[in-house]
Amino acid sequence: MSGSTLPGTGDDDAPDRVVLHVDMDCFYASCERLKEPELRGQPVVVGMGYEEGETIGAVATASYEARAYGVDSAQPISQAVERLPPVERPDLGSADDDRGHYRPVDMEFYQSVASEVKAILHDCADTVREVSIDEAYLDVTARTSWERVDDPPRASGAAEKRTLAEGLGRHVRERIAREVGVPASVGVAPNMATAKIASDHDKPEGLTVVPPGSVAEFLAPLPVEEIHGVGPVRAGQLREMGIETADDLADADPGVLQDRFGDRGVELHDRAGGVDNREVTPTGLPKSLSRESSFSEATTDAGAMREKVRALAAAVAERARSKDALYRTIGIKAVTTPYDVNTRAESLSGPVDDPELVEETALSLLSEFEDEPVRKLGVRVSKLSFAAGEQASLDGFASATVADGGSEGETESETESESAGEDAAAESTPAESRSGQFSLGEFE
Incomplete structure (x- = not known):
């Protein structure tokens, strides 16, 4: 499909980059619902160790309905079944307990579904960086722009008016839902770090747009751990320094941050202020x-x-x-x-x-x-x-x-490209990404 046929297509010479971060919502659980549509709206837990006779294992992902019961990714399976007994295990819990549907990891099937999503992403963008089975960055600068639409409905995210870029982001999200049948959240921003934060801002099935000029204002009130690259340990260290929000981090002395955290500290300082000059680079030629x-x-x-x-x-x-x-x-x-x-x-x-x-x-x-x-x-x-x-x-x-x-x-x-590659680990939080998808590298 050529760029000129896509909703949201604008001038190719737009001065600001347009980056999409596509993050699948509870991907493994969504895939299980493709196999069993009757699981839609029900609490679904994907993991290992819940079967009779097994006690050791972990939750790979939990649907939003299951999270309401305190079940979450990377959680020991013993804790999960205490909070939400499996329908498949009537011997656990009491007759009055609410129950969830537990399923084993079916990676071959999940990869099959992911290949369908990736095909859409590669069709909608000239450059795609696949970070993991359930997330990717798209550089769509050549296919759209930040040009405003004159007579739009209410804009998404930090935008005051709708832009052509928002139209393309909406098109990608809706095409995944329509053609593959699984939900995704999309963040649209002028750089990778902000686009990733935006995709997590309104889950599930969210679309958050942060135009140029609105990035610092959008980031400022966010808790510091929402800055891409700040994990729980680093967030605790920053709070010890009195840095609670992205605005605090952006206002901090970069020299002090470098002394404490090295070059990574300066990088986080820049991202908190909306500065991220990384280019979206593909992880390899498609296979x-x-x-x-x-x-x-x-x-x-x-x-x-x-x-x-x-x-x-x-x-x-x-x-x-x-x-x-x-x-x-x-x-x-x-x-x-x-x-x-x-x-x-x-x-x-x-x-x-x-x-x-x-x-x-x-x-x-x-x-x-x-x-x-x-x-x-x-x-x-x-x-x-x-x-x-x-x-x-x-x-x-x-x-x-x-x-x-x-x-x-x-x-x-x-089907669409090589796996995430050499710096995939740096692109997501260890053990659990913000999508709630537990990394199988950690899971296994």
């Missing part, structure tokens, strides 16, 4: 490109399925060509009822750029599912190559079907 689309309801209409796959194949092939990418594998995803994710792929003898082959292969792989009720379809090209070189001859085409992720070792987490 695969995909497009997916849902039906309004599950269908067995083979003609409708084929029509959708043709459109998806054309979109994926065009996207690969726009990135000067060749591909060695062509695949599809078919989500069948109740919510079974099936992937099939064919590998080529060498890298190609061939839209007709993408369509032909995708339709061939689809034939396996044309008699089943299908909720969603996707087309993917992978094993990408961006180096200049000749394509493999199609005379030497050799295919091998890869079923359900198969022998090539591809996983849905690879």
Whole structure:
């Protein structure tokens, strides 16, 4: 999709950067609700150790409904089940207790859903930095601007009037909800640190916009621990110095902060004042490109399925060509009822750029599912190559079907880009991000 077709598109030469931080809300719990829609509105806890005979484990994430009972991410599972006994464990608690629905971590499924979200993000921005499975930064400066809209409804966040940038942020959030079915919160700001804070400002499903000129005012009253990079320990140290709010931190002597915390102290001082000159840089070249689309309801209409796959194949092939990418594998995803994710792929003898082959292969792989009720379809090209070189001859085409992720070792987490990379840890609070999603690196 070109920038000119997106809501919120403005002049490409806007003087101030426009950065979006997209943060999925209780992502694992939201994914479980995709599999089991009856869990919507119910307290959901994802973790390990709650099963009978097990006592050691932790909460990976808890829905907002579960948090109302004192259950939260990174909490020992023993404490969680005391506060909110599992429906699955009638032997725990009393008959009168409110109960929650506990589910084990299904990382393969979560990665599959995340790949759909990432496909949207890469479609809506020229530069995407994927920080983790459930959050990313987008630089959309070339696609929108801070230009005000003359006759808007009430603006979001710190903005006095709506801007084109807000329109694009709203479009991204609503497209994720509509096409993937999981909620996200979006922060829009002229720099990364402020955008991250903004995405947490009005959860869940929030949209907070902080235009240039409003950043310092927006940040000033916030507790110091809300500044990106200030964890609980650092917040305690700052409070010992009489620094309680972002405004206090911005007004503090940067020399004193450097003496106490080194260069990190100066960095936090700048962020508290709304200064963050980091550029949104991608974590690596994408390993695969995909497009997916849902039906309004599950269908067995083979003609409708084929029509959708043709459109998806054309979109994926065009996207690969726009990135000067060749591909060695062509695949599809078919989500069948109740919510079974099936992937099939064919590998080529060498890298190609061939839209007709993408369509032909995708339709061939689809034939396996044309008699089943299908909720969603996707087309993917992978094993990408961006180096200049000749394509493999199609005379030497050799295919091998890869079923359900198969022998090539591809996983849905690879669908859009590499994992967060070398400084991902610096982008989120240890153990628990502000989205309430417990890091599986800590969890495991």
